[in-house]
Structures are given as C-alpha cells and as structure tokens.
Amino acid sequence: MKTGALSNWRYWIAHNAGVLTAVVLFAAMFTLYISNHSAGLTPAVATTAANKAVLLALVAMAQTLPVLTRGLDLSVGMVFVMANCIASTIVVGTVGEGLLGIVAVLLIGALAGFINGAIVVWGRLQPIITTLATGAVYYGISLFVRPGPGGDVQSDIADLLTGQLFGAIPAALVVLLVVVLVVWVPYRRSVLGRAAYAVGSNEQAAYMSGVPVQRAKLLAYTLAGVLASIAGLMLTFNTYSGEASAPIAGTYTLNSIAAVVIGGTSLFGGWGSAIGSIFGAFVLRTIEDLLFVFDLPPLWQPLFQGVVLLFAVSLGAFRILRVRNRLELFS
Amino acid sequence: MTGVDTGAARGPTLAARLGIDRSVTIAFGCILLILCGGALYSREFLSPEYLLQQLQVGAFLGIIASGAMMVILLGHIDLSIPWVVTLGAMMATAMVGWGGAAGVWLCIPFGVFCGAVVGVLNGLGVAYLRLPSMIFTLGMNAVVQGLMVLHTGGFAPLDQATPAMHFMAVQRSLFGIPNAVFVWALVGIFVIYVLKRTAFGRAVYAVGNRESAAYLSGVNTNRVLIGCFAFSGAMAAFAGVLLAGYSNKAYQNMGDAYLLPAIAAVVLGGTNILGGRGNYLGTIAGVILITLLQSILSVMQMPEAGRQVIYGCVIIAMLLIYGRGAKARS
Numbered sequence: 001m002k003t004g005a006l007s008n009w010r011y012w013i014a015h016n017a018g019v020l021t022a023v024v025l026f027a028a029m030f031t032l033y034i035s036n037h038s039a040g041l042t043p044a045v046a047t048t049a050a051n052k053a054v055l056l057a058l059v060a061m062a063q064t065l066p067v068l069t070r071g072l073d074l075s076v077g078m079v080f081v082m083a084n085c086i087a088s089t090i091v092v093g094t095v096g097e098g099l100l101g102i103v104a105v106l107l108i109g110a111l112a113g114f115i116n117g118a119i120v121v122w123g124r125l126q127p128i129i130t131t132l133a134t135g136a137v138y139y140g141i142s143l144f145v146r147p148g149p150g151g152d153v154q155s156d157i158a159d160l161l162t163g164q165l166f167g168a169i170p171a172a173l174v175v176l177l178v179v180v181l182v183v184w185v186p187y188r189r190s191v192l193g194r195a196a197y198a199v200g201s202n203e204q205a206a207y208m209s210g211v212p213v214q215r216a217k218l219l220a221y222t223l224a225g226v227l228a229s230i231a232g233l234m235l236t237f238n239t240y241s242g243e244a245s246a247p248i249a250g251t252y253t254l255n256s257i258a259a260v261v262i263g264g265t266s267l268f269g270g271w272g273s274a275i276g277s278i279f280g281a282f283v284l285r286t287i288e289d290l291l292f293v294f295d296l297p298p299l300w301q302p303l304f305q306g307v308v309l310l311f312a313v314s315l316g317a318f319r320i321l322r323v324r325n326r327l328e329l330f331s
Numbered sequence: 332m333t334g335v336d337t338g339a340a341r342g343p344t345l346a347a348r349l350g351i352d353r354s355v356t357i358a359f360g361c362i363l364l365i366l367c368g369g370a371l372y373s374r375e376f377l378s379p380e381y382l383l384q385q386l387q388v389g390a391f392l393g394i395i396a397s398g399a400m401m402v403i404l405l406g407h408i409d410l411s412i413p414w415v416v417t418l419g420a421m422m423a424t425a426m427v428g429w430g431g432a433a434g435v436w437l438c439i440p441f442g443v444f445c446g447a448v449v450g451v452l453n454g455l456g457v458a459y460l461r462l463p464s465m466i467f468t469l470g471m472n473a474v475v476q477g478l479m480v481l482h483t484g485g486f487a488p489l490d491q492a493t494p495a496m497h498f499m500a501v502q503r504s505l506f507g508i509p510n511a512v513f514v515w516a517l518v519g520i521f522v523i524y525v526l527k528r529t530a531f532g533r534a535v536y537a538v539g540n541r542e543s544a545a546y547l548s549g550v551n552t553n554r555v556l557i558g559c560f561a562f563s564g565a566m567a568a569f570a571g572v573l574l575a576g577y578s579n580k581a582y583q584n585m586g587d588a589y590l591l592p593a594i595a596a597v598v599l600g601g602t603n604i605l606g607g608r609g610n611y612l613g614t615i616a617g618v619i620l621i622t623l624l625q626s627i628l629s630v631m632q633m634p635e636a637g638r639q640v641i642y643g644c645v646i647i648a649m650l651l652i653y654g655r656g657a658k659a660r661s
Contacts (some may be wrong), residue, residue, distance in 0.1 A: 268463075306478075
C-alpha cells in the first residue's frame, strides 16, 4: 500500500510540475517583494496587489481554455476591454440594476466568445486569424460604446468586490476563488472539459473515439469570452471608468499567453490547467511590483519586462532536451 | 524538381502558371467591386490621381506584406512586425545623428540591417529552440519595444528623415508614378524570383507543406526558417524607413497599424495560413484590397469604431468564402 501511495504522489507531482514551478516561483518572488516593501504585508498592500493580479489571472484563465484545445484566442484582450467599456455604461444605478448590468456584460462576453468559437468550428478558419479579425470588431464596438475614457460604475458593488472581507482578506481573491470553483472545477470535470483535453492532444483520434469535438471547442471559446468579461468587470470596479484602449488590450493578450506558458500549459494543446495560468499571471504581476520596489529606472522597465517575457516563453524550449528522435522536433 | 501538374498533359494552363487561382480572382473581383461602389459615391474614386495615391500608400503595406508572406508560407507567423517597423524608422533617423556625413548614406541600410537582426533572432528562436513562432515573435516585439522606449527616453525622437528617404517615399520621378511604388515593385520582383526560380524558394514551400519531409529530403530547414524570418524583419524595417521618410519623422507606435493589415492582406490573397500554398500575385491583390477598403472607409468619414468593425467583418467574410480548412478529419 505504501509504495502505491508513494507512486501516486510521484505521479501527481510529475503531472503538475508546471503548476508547482509557477507556485514556487510566485511564493519566492512575493516574499522578496513583501520583505522589501516599506509597509510589509498589511491588508492594504495585499489588496492592492490582489486587485491588479486578479485581472490578469482571469484573462489568463480565459486564454487557457482555447489553448487546451490547441487553439488560441488573440481577442481576449479586446473582449476584456469591450466588457470594461460596456460595464462602465450599464453597471450603474441601484444595486439591483447593477447586478442586472453585470449579467448583461457576462452574456455579451459569452456571445463574443461564442462567435469566435462558431467561426472556428463551423467556419473552419484558423483560430489565430479568426480572433485577430474578431478582435478588431470587438475593439470597434468598445470605441463605439466609449469614444473617450469615462463612465461610471455602481459603487456599492465595486467597493465590495475590490475591498477587503473581514478587514483582512482581499475580496478580489475571493472573486477569483469563486470563479475557479464555479467555472473551472466543474468544467474540468465535465465531459466537454475532458473532451477539450482530448481535442488538444489529438483531434483526429478524439473524433474517431466519439468525443464531441465541435461542442468542446465551442464551449472553450464561449467560456473564454465569459472569463475575459469577468476580468473586464473587475477592471471597471477598480477604475470606476471605461476606456477603449488598444494598448491595454494588446498588453493583456500578450501577457495572458505568457502567463499560460509560465503556468505550465502547453501551447500545443492537451496539457495544462487554468490554475497554473493563475499563478503564471501572479508571477508576471509580481515582477512588475518587484521592479517598483527595487527602484528600477522607469525607462528600463519595458525592456526588462520584455526580456522576462521572452525568457519565460523560452522555457518551453526545454522540451527539445527530451526529444530522442530529431523528427519529433518537427511535429 | 518536377512540379505537380494540375491540368492536362499539356502542363499547367497559362492562368495557373501566372498564379491566377480562385482566391486571386475573387480578391481582384472584390477590388473592382469596391472601386465601382466608390465610384457611385464619388467620381473621384476612378481618377488616376486617387488610384496612384492609393498605390503609394499601399506600397508600404505591400513591402511589409512581402516579408510577412514569406514567413506565412512556412506555416509560421511574425507578430514582431509593429515594433520592427518602428525600429527601422528610429534607427535610420538616429543614424543620421550618430554617423555624421557617413550617416546620411548609411542610415537606410542600417535601419534595414537592424530589422534583419531582429528577424534572425526570431528565426533562431523558432528554428533551434523550436518555440511556436507566434509566442516567440510576440516576446521579441516586447523586447524591441523596450529597447526603443529606452532609446527615445519615452518621448518622440527629434531626428528627421533624410532627403533620400523622403525621395523614396514621397516623390514622383517617372511619369508621375510615386517612387514608393517602384520600390514595392522591386521588392515584389525579388520575392517572385526567389519563390519561383531558386532552390530556396522551393524549400520554402516544402517546409511549409511538411517540415519533416523537407528535412528528410536534405533541405536545411533551419536555414530556410532563419532566412525567411530575417527577410520579414528586414522588410518591416525597410517599410519603417520609408514611413519615416513619408511622415518626415519616426514616432512611437508607428507600426501598430500594420500588423493586422499585413497578415490580412497575405491571407486574403489566398496564402494558406498553415503554410505551403500561396503566390505573390494574391498578396498584391490583398494589399490593394485592404488599402482601398481603408481608404474608402475613411473617405466616407466612417468613425474609427465603424471602420474597425467593418474591417474585421470583411476579413472574416472573405475568408469564409475561400479560406476555409478542409472538412475531412481522417
């Protein structure tokens, strides 16, 4: 029995090596950050860090789902910005109206994701080019809704979701946890969730085995839209305004892919988890905070972030060390 | 190398030899449609002056798309185009200050050279580290952006374009045809020559179709990858140099508006985004189509929001007509 338990344990570690690396990396970096922060780990510091990190974590979760099916969603950043712009227009008024607005934003996000999925599945276009083009459409809609920065948001909901619970726990982290428990965990255990992994590993084999390939892809893209719009809502609650900003959208799309890779998810599909992406996003965010506490000149920061990003994605190159036959390189 | 003849025993038809296939025909048909639609709106759309001006604006996109096409033919993609365009412009204008008298002569080659260096690094990452080109070039884009922010100090650089850049980008020296169109034509002839008449060009298609097969046939696939990425970087930077000549200065984010149009132009021209198929005629058609579309939307004073939406929808719609993947799964 003991050896059995031990080998299970080993298997679990091997299976989650990517996620564990991201967790350890984050823990080390966050400790370094806190120990160099003048205030230490107060609830206020934690809440500020959490509010920023949760945005990217949610977008990275959104990116994970299409990537697992061996696709990609280059429009997550645009859906994020679109949700932000729409939320700053309709999540206003009383608490009840605000909640109704939130539901509407989530539905719009789901629709945006569904359109991506529908074009990929039924239109049989490549995910990259599809989401590049739909991203332009979503950005256009954002500009239409909010030509200039501005808007407002229901402040009671905003304060609740960006503040602290019991004066200590950052509420944004609770939101993230709820999203994981309500969206990711059921998805991972569902038939279509497992189908997404199968599709990512080998689409033909999955199809031959009777896996619902089309529905799995559709659901992956739709959920990606929902998650990106949750992130957009959280951004609105943080900033109390909306802005149709192409740089913000581009940065979040880029960083979401990097977070997915750091979190141990394979860009070739079929391997990884959204939990890893969350910690990948935390790692990326903590790097920015570290640059801040170590007083790196602001002009060097974009370069440093770029190099870190390039280095992070280059970690994927380690797989070539495992290749025994050179022909496997070309797959 | 014996090609696969699609037609009868006489060999490929004239149309096939010229590269006129279904997608190219549809793309040119759409160009005519846009022009006719524009003519209904205003007679100006059919005047030679307007058309020449569109060609001049399209030339910058055409040069970038030439490089992007070589990479897409491999089945890869170069997402570092935006900041490599800016890199080319900034390095070329800065070289004037650094090099003094020699700088005036060296600035254009230097700008292109910097772009080629980034392209080679992209190629090395894709070829030897075997990273997905999409993510590696995105990372490279961020690095180049960081370098340029550092170079300019976050402000718009004060450097100016040289007369030579201005001459190539703006002036018209022959029959009133803009010089930029001639530059694009030279780049185009070079690409067509490489793709149709050299072993390297054959190898590009071979790698795009199946890299392992090309490798087993003795093609140095890594060299092909690096060569194409270097060309893409060089062309993006070259277009940046010309754009600096066009607007007489280099500025941040000047390349951002070119990534999606360049890829869209190549793909709308019938080049398969998975690699291995496509010809340059299609890319020319795609570039003209995109340029006309942008121009007409701006002439009609469509706000930016509507332009983005229509633009994305047109790309999706056209691809749905002829760019769809195979249905067969086995």
